[in-house]
Amino acid sequence: MSYASETKEKVHALFKKTSPLRLALMVSSLPIFIAAWWIFALYLQGQNFYYLPTPLEVWNALILSWELDPVTHQPLLANINASLGRFLLGFVIAIVVAVPLGLLIGYSSLIDAFSKPIIEVLRPVPPIAWVPFLLLALGLFWGPVITIFIGVFFPVLSNVIFGVRSVDPLLIDVAKTQGASNRQVFTKVIFPFSIPYIMTGLKIGVGIGWMCIVAAELFAAQGGGIGVLITAGQTIGRYDIMFAGMVVVGLLGIVTLTVSEYLEKRVKIWMGMM
């Protein structure tokens, strides 16, 4: 069955099962939210409180920033690219480090015994707490990148370890009776078995990493970024642009999370786990 027809069926089933009231609530919730925001913003502006722009002002700021935003003096896409680039770089480094390390820790109880105390000490430190140090130590480019790295690293690592430990011992017995060496058991059974767990780690990492990039950029970042846009808007009093940045962050967050959820699901189906 193709994914398109699957989706179509699901949408169809959703409309079929959902009661009219439920459907009406679902469809009207966002317009009602925007209307409430609008009324609230207008009310506050009537009270000489100008920090909350109306949805229309934010929309206009978005259009304006698209060409060339007056705060960072570059097109919105350049800011988006700067943030996404850093995000991807930190994300990829985290995967490259966390996946092999997780496989080793999950497989070897000796490596686990050594690394566990270190990991458990470092894990509770929120990635954002590292930002001041990282910016000083690594500068305005690598500082934010390594913040993402820290944010993505731990959830991926935990999931890889969990994946390796979840391997069905029966499959290992099967591989051995088929003549597999220890190395082959690892590459042909343990690693493939862990892939769906790795994907779950990536999905969680995407969410955390995205929060980290914006937070890191709020301090400072080389070449702009959405976080920079938000802070700069605040600094010079362009609250419409500040909010436009927040909207962009939210939308991109939805996109990255949807993509990673989709990939996770595809991989799990491919691996025969769904």
Next chain:
Amino acid sequence: MDGHDVILSIKNLKKTFPKDDGAMVAIENFNLDVKNGDFVCILGPSGCGKTTLLRMVAGLEPLTSGSMKVRGEDIEGPGSDRGMVFQEFGLFPWRNVKKNVEFGLELKGIPSEKRAEISQKYVELVGLKGFERSYPRELSGGMKQRVGIARALANDPAVLLMDEPFGALDAQTRNQMQMELLRIWKETKKTVLFVTHSVDEAVFLADRIVVMTSRPGTVKNLWNIDLPRPRDRASSEFIALRKNILDELEVQKTGA
């Protein structure tokens, strides 16, 4: 090699498991010779160590003392000269039927055209032609075990070890698979060591039945089943044989 060569030889086998207070003796003084082409069923009450015995032949469990030889060589760990079929199938969910069957060939580094040729032969032997690209989740229990059998045979093992292979199937599929297994056995002329707790299954399949005692497991009796195949479960000989073996198992249960 003539047809009466001993393929598997087990002598004075002992297996103990460590326990809080000393050791638990699972198998003791176990002797068995299996000849080339034999279909041997190992029958015993649950906990008698029959699965442990099979796992030791497979090399998945070390023996405590005694000797186990396949084709005259001591068993030292698992190897592809002993193929094993597991009760819970143990198919790799991320591999399709063809790739599951080719697993052992892949480990040996056999090139893909040769692999495809061999896997196709065994896929067809077990009656799964047309399902080469199907994934385990798309198969019924009976079909899954056909894949398990094809995968074990693809390595061309000296002995086929089967650990209650039809135990997870419904009664009807089970009977069907028993007939299929006999057909496959005749076509491949493999030596089979088959563990079961079903007397009916053992009498239907085996040339010889090894009845084990409960823990510590040892050979209580050896039955030669001379009934011609295909065997008729409703025949008086079949029923009598089944009753006698069942009685033997019952005696030890009450005696224990």
